[in-house]
Structure formats: C-alpha cells, structure tokens
C-alpha cells in the first residue's frame with residue numbers, strides 16, 4: 001500500500017508515519033515545514049523518519065496547485081491518503097486568520113482535486129477536530145449532533161473541510177473519512193499545546209497560564225490511541241450508504257474521559273517533581289469550557305478502544321520532553 005501522508009513532519013503525522021512504516025507500507029510524506037512553531041522540532045521528527053526504508057519526503061505547500069498536481073501525476077501508485085497538514089491551534093486563528101483559509105480550506109480543496117484523479121485511490125482520510133462542536137452544550141459530543149456553532153475560525157474551517165469532503169464524496173464517489181481528534185498529547189507533541197507549555201514553564205520556574213480560572217475540562221487523548229484509531233479508519237473506507245448517501249464518514253477519536261484541567265496539572269506536577277505556580281486568567285475568546293467525546297460509533301465501526309489514561313500518558317510525555325530538551 002502506498003500512502004500519501006500530509007503534515008508528515010507534524011506531531012500526529014510523525015507518529016502516523018512511524019506506525020505505517022512499522023507495518024510495511026510505503027509512505028510519501030509531505031509538509032511545508034512552516035514556522036508556526038519551532039521548525040527544529042519538525043526537522044528532528046523528519047530526521048527520524050528519513051532513515052527508514054519505505055519513506056520519502058517532499059517539501060511542498062498543499063495549497064500550491066501546481067506542486068500538488070505534479071506530485072500526484074508523478075505517483076499514480078498512491079492508493080490511500082492521510083491528510084493531516086493544516087494550520088492548527090484555536091488561539092492563533094485570531095491572530096492570523098488567512099493562514100487557516102489557505103491551509104485548511106484551499107489546501108484541502110487542492111488536495112481533493114488532485115487526488116480524485118488518482119487511478120487507484122481507495123480511501124482519503126483527513127483530520128477534523130473536536131473544535132467543530134463549538135458552543136454545543138450536550139455532552140458527550142456525538143457525531144450525530146448538529147455542529148452549527150463553531151466558536152473559532154479554526155473550528156469553522158474544520159467544519160468546512162467536512163462539508164467540502166461530503167460534496168467530493170457525492171460528486172466523484174471518493175471514499176472519505178473525517179476524524180475529529182480530541183486534545184492529542186504525547187511524546188513529540190506540539191509546543192503550542194497545554195502539556196508542552198505547562199511543562200516548559202514549570203521547569204523554568206515560570207507561572208503557567210490557566211484559563212477560565214481552572215474551570216475547564218478536556219478529553220485528553222494519548223497519541224498512540226489516536227494513531228490506532230487513524231489506522232483502523234484508514235483500513236475501513238466507507239461504503240456508499242444504504243440510503244444512497246455518498247461514501248463519507250465522520251468519527252470522534254477521543255479518550256472518552258473528560259478530565260478537569262486541574263487534575264491534568266496535578267499529574268504533570270507529579271511527573272515533573274515540582275509544583276506549578278498558577279496564574280488564573282479569564283476564559284479566552286474562541287475557547288470552549290469542556291470537551292468530551294462520545295466514541296460509540298468509532299467503537300462500533302472501527303473497533304476504536306483508547307487505552308491510555310492521563311496518569312500513564314502524561315509521565316510518558318514528560319520523559320520525552322526531558323530527554324529531547326536535555327533538562
């Protein structure tokens with residue numbers, strides 16, 4: 001199987017590449033290695049992949065039509081696509097909205113347009129987000145719930161990706177699956193996310209910013225569980241629905257445990273061996289107070305079964321952080 005993997009130098013992309021290579025797949029990694037966060041971390045992930053037989057890398061921007069068309073023309077053997085490249089982050093969408101339009105919307109369409117011409121394409125899996133649930137109040141968040149209230153532009157672009165995908169499944173019959181990831185953390189994680197920011201600040205003796213005065217809950221999902229769900233989805237392209245709906249499916253990938261942010265911090269403190277100095281701050285615009293994934297459909301259709309509690313995953317993140325930064 002030959003997999004085109006976008007965002008291969010990113011957090012989830014890197015781990016996905018490792019898992020695909022371990023099961024003997026050929027992986028064509030794509031990334032533009034942008035500087036939204038330290039490109040040295042992306043380069044370090046990539047360096048670990050580049051030695052592997054079966055892995056090749058192309059540096060390109062997924063919104064660059066000519067570059068993507070040329071890539072796909074060059075590689076007609078691609079039979080699966082995992083599309084993870086995106087402008088991520090809720091808070092940055094208030095700072096640089098156009099990056100979200102370009103990478104998440106334009107980039108997604110450019111990729112779909114190119115890939116629908118692949119002669120052997122069996123399945124195109126793409127990253128959506130729990131952010132699509134926005135201001136929804138009903139918990140846990142279910143894929144059967146309406147998602148019409150994104151509270152950030154990031155969430156709105158992920159919702160748009162789902163709708164655009166549905167239309168491609170309808171018009172071209174391309175089997176597509178969108179995965180709504182819930183707060184992913186683990187080794188090689190993202191420097192703009194809580195686990196990384198808190199660890200860095202606690203180790204530097206700096207106060208950690210805690211929004212909504214700590215009254216937040218997140219469904220923290222360990223990276224290995226996400227990758228297991230992603231590969232399970234990849235191997236199960238949706239069929240055209242029995243009621244004639246196009247071959248498009250959406251699943252939640254979350255841990256199905258909504259943890260208090262303060263409990264997450266306590267486990268982090270224990271793993272680091274230091275107390276955090278906490279700076280309590282109001283809720284940030286664009287953020288949501290609570291996330292909690294209903295994973296009934298993912299269990300039923302994908303056999304998804306997350307295994308990692310934060311008491312196990314957080315120390316694994318801290319161990320990686322100390323090793324990577326030599327602190």
Ligand SMILES: NC(=O)c1ccc[n+]([C@@H]2O[C@H](COP(=O)([O-])OP(=O)(O)OC[C@H]3O[C@@H](n4cnc5c(N)ncnc54)[C@H](O)[C@@H]3O)[C@@H](O)[C@H]2O)c1
Nearest residue numbers: 007009010011012032034061062085086127129181183184
């Ligand atoms: N990490 C999470 O908690 C989380 C939660 C929900 C959804 N997601 C989604 O999962 C996917 C992967 O997230 P991640 O945490 O690995 O983020 P990441 O930022 O580490 O990875 C994304 C990668 O895509 C690349 N990229 C961005 N724009 C690009 C473009 N225009 N062309 C080519 N490459 C580009 C970046 O350089 C980066 O390496 C994203 O689509 C993200 O929105 C992540």
